[in-house]
Amino acid sequence: MPDGQVSVSLIDDQARAQIGKELDRAEGVVTKRDFQRWAAAVGDHNPLYFDSEFARAHGHRDVVMPPMYIQHVTTGITRLDTLRPDGIPQAGGTGAISLPRCPRRMAGGETIRFFESAYPGDVLTVVWQLAGIEEKVGRSGPFVLLRLSSAHTRSDGVVIAENTRVVIARPPAESTVEVS
DSSP states (O other): OOTTOOOOOSSOHHHHTTBTSEEEEEEEEOOHHHHHHHHHHTTOOOHHHHOHHHHHHTTOSSOOOOGGGHHHHSOOOOOGGGBOTTSOBSSSGGGGSOOTTOOEEEEEEEEEEEOSOOOTTOEEEEEEEEEEEEEEEETTEEEEEEEEEEEEEETTSOEEEEEEEEEEEEOOTTOOOOOO
């Protein structure tokens, strides 16, 4: 480390204290018209999503919500003036994690495991928590890996999906922070 520079952790105590804690909770109702519009928009014309008789003939109680639509059920509406400079909402999820030395965020990967189907009228609740946080140094400099986990639960208490998300947090581009 050059003379005169102090080694500073990119992760402050406030961020470390959030490990294992609930970061965000949201609820939403599965709406047939909305998920069918989404499926059509992404080009997924699976008859399970559009044809009730077909879905029932395949063991479902009604048309099935496309699995990848799950995150849209509980996503609220965010005012543009409340977004951080990187486009992430201030509150909830990774926006709630205090990393003042690493304000830039980007996706680092996501895994979703599905267990049960969701149907029109189902009420889903998602709870996000910070599963882990660690400092790393890569070819382009220091960064922080945030590991988040969630469970999507129907109102009957059945967990229908679990999600693990990795977010990369980086210092400002002009920063010369050295990690300890």
